[in-house]
Amino acid sequence: MNMRSDLPQLLVKAGLTILEEEGAEGLTLRRIAARAGVSHAAPAHHFGGLTGLKNAIATQGFQAFYGDLVAAQDSLPGDADPFQRLLTVNLAYIRFARRHPALFRLMFEQWPTQDDDLRMTAQATYVVLHQCCTPLVQDRKRAPFETAIWAMTHGFAMLNLDQPYPPGSPVQMPSYEEALRLLVG
Amino acid sequence: MNMRSDLPQLLVKAGLTILEEEGAEGLTLRRIAARAGVSHAAPAHHFGGLTGLKNAIATQGFQAFYGDLVAAQDSLPGDADPFQRLLTVNLAYIRFARRHPALFRLMFEQWPTQDDDLRMTAQATYVVLHQCCTPLVQDRKRAPFETAIWAMTHGFAMLNLDQPYPPGSPVQMPSYEEALRLLVG
DNA sequence: TTACTCAACTTGACAGTGTAAAGGAAATCA
DNA sequence: TGATTTCCTTTACACTGTCAAGTTGAGTAA
Structure with missing residues (x-):
């Protein structure tokens, strides 16, 4: 287990926040990653891609x-x-x-x-x-x-x-x- | 009036075709323009941007x-x-x-x-x-x-x-x- | 004819996007 | 200790919308 307890969950939560604040247009791998404080490729690692992350959200x-x-x-x-x-x-x-x-x-x-x-x-x-x-x-x-x-x-x-x-x-x-x-x- | 009779209508039609064939993901200014045989900035000229073209479609x-x-x-x-x-x-x-x-x-x-x-x-x-x-x-x-x-x-x-x-x-x-x-x- | 105007595009540049490959660092395991 | 695996970063690339500037060509007025 890494220092941050659960990055996937953190990313999903960041996605939900962005969805509420900016709507569907803001739901971007890179912006989600930025809000979670990780590199833009981290979400893809855990969810396989944008589709996987959207499914999780x-x-x-x-x-x-x-x-x-x-x-x-x-x-x-x-x-x-x-x-x-x-x-x-x-x-x-x-x-x-x-x-x-x-x-x-x-x-x-x-x-x-x-x-x-x-x-x-x-x-x-x-x-x-x-x-x-x-x-x-x-x-x-x-x-x-x-x-x-x-x-x-x-x-x-x-x-x-x-x-x-x-x-x-x-x-x-x-x-x-x-x-x-x-x-x- | 230009040689091609009605480019806006042609672009809308191209957009509809793309929508049928590839779904919403394919609905791109540049791909619509390409299918209509014009430059990638032509749609924006007539419709003000992607939103305007989507509205027309x-x-x-x-x-x-x-x-x-x-x-x-x-x-x-x-x-x-x-x-x-x-x-x-x-x-x-x-x-x-x-x-x-x-x-x-x-x-x-x-x-x-x-x-x-x-x-x-x-x-x-x-x-x-x-x-x-x-x-x-x-x-x-x-x-x-x-x-x-x-x-x-x-x-x-x-x-x-x-x-x-x-x-x-x-x-x-x-x-x-x-x-x-x-x-x- | 000539010069002007203006709409209809094209070209080029830019920041932002998803994806993929490669690398690194740290934990786990043998 | 050495090897492996997991997690993540870095880098690169093709593609996206938008904007600014340039081009073209047809109409218009003198």
């Missing part, structure tokens, strides 16, 4: 994402109304996207990959949504119902990424609850 | 997108079932995204911009969806209903961009009809 992003969703789920009592639980979790989904637009974009750009860590971390996130949907399925078919909810939430998040509060836009945060109600019934 | 993309949606709408007789009409248009939406994933991503990345051409072209696209939703609103509130449908369709398209046909994924093309049916009733 996306993986960490999905972990934080998962944490937010679980926290939202746990913020309600166990006997809470299933609709309120689903709404709360999905609003956390959308809020994460709005708070970390560059990271959110990166996550779902890197998502289709061979990287097993990234794929499995992303899949773990979906389980939360799946659990929230289950008690609401009722007499519907499970798969299309889940698909509809996930797609609607993800689309809502995507369309609100960079246009946070456009007055005339048909997509606005407050209307998500009504939209979800239309679907769940 | 995205605008053209939205025009093609609009054309696909209108064609889908017109493929049905005037007295067709409103649900079938909405479904047909939305499947065209999703199919466009699947056929041109890199362009689709670019379009919605450049979408939040000051470029009036791009913004207005993109907005024209939404009108098609709006029209298809109208006869299905019934006793619901219009805005959340439209939002729900658009978000679901867009999310579906996004989640199917790069994972075209994953066997186990909860998101699959055939299930969109069922998902839409859940929402429209």
Whole structure:
């Protein structure tokens, strides 16, 4: 083990910081390395290249994402109304996207990959949504119902990424609850 | 007017071709210029820089997108079932995204911009969806209903961009009809 | 015709980018 | 001790966007 305890983790963290502060354009091997205080070739050594580092950053992003969703789920009592639980979790989904637009974009750009860590971390996130949907399925078919909810939430998040509060836009945060109600019934 | 009739249009077309053939990574001022047979600084002259050229490409993309949606709408007789009409248009939406994933991503990345051409072209696209939703609103509130449908369709398209046909994924093309049916009733 | 203007490019230079090869330094191992 | 491996640096290279300056050629006015 080297003097600095864990350079890969340090690099991922530097990448996340840059992503928040400067957006996707600033996410550069050399700038990440500079912020971590190492030479520009160090990241490539640990992650194989820019793609590998992006995958690692996306993986960490999905972990934080998962944490937010679980926290939202746990913020309600166990006997809470299933609709309120689903709404709360999905609003956390959308809020994460709005708070970390560059990271959110990166996550779902890197998502289709061979990287097993990234794929499995992303899949773990979906389980939360799946659990929230289950008690609401009722007499519907499970798969299309889940698909509809996930797609609607993800689309809502995507369309609100960079246009946070456009007055005339048909997509606005407050209307998500009504939209979800239309679907769940 | 120069010998070559319309270089800006030629550059946009070259960009679209590169986007289809090589994806977003190939979309470079210099490669676009090379494919159009001009010097590497010519694009910057006409579009002010890479951003301007990307905006122009995205605008053209939205025009093609609009054309696909209108064609889908017109493929049905005037007295067709409103649900079938909405479904047909939305499947065209999703199919466009699947056929041109890199362009689709670019379009919605450049979408939040000051470029009036791009913004207005993109907005024209939404009108098609709006029209298809109208006869299905019934006793619901219009805005959340439209939002729900658009978000679901867009999310579906996004989640199917790069994972075209994953066997186990909860998101699959055939299930969109069922998902839409859940929402429209 | 001649001189001027101006838009449409080209050329050249520059800082910044990812990647790869080679080297070094220090820890680990035999 | 000597050899090896891991971690990282240095160096080099091709490629990128942008900028400034130069070129070209067609129109315009005198």
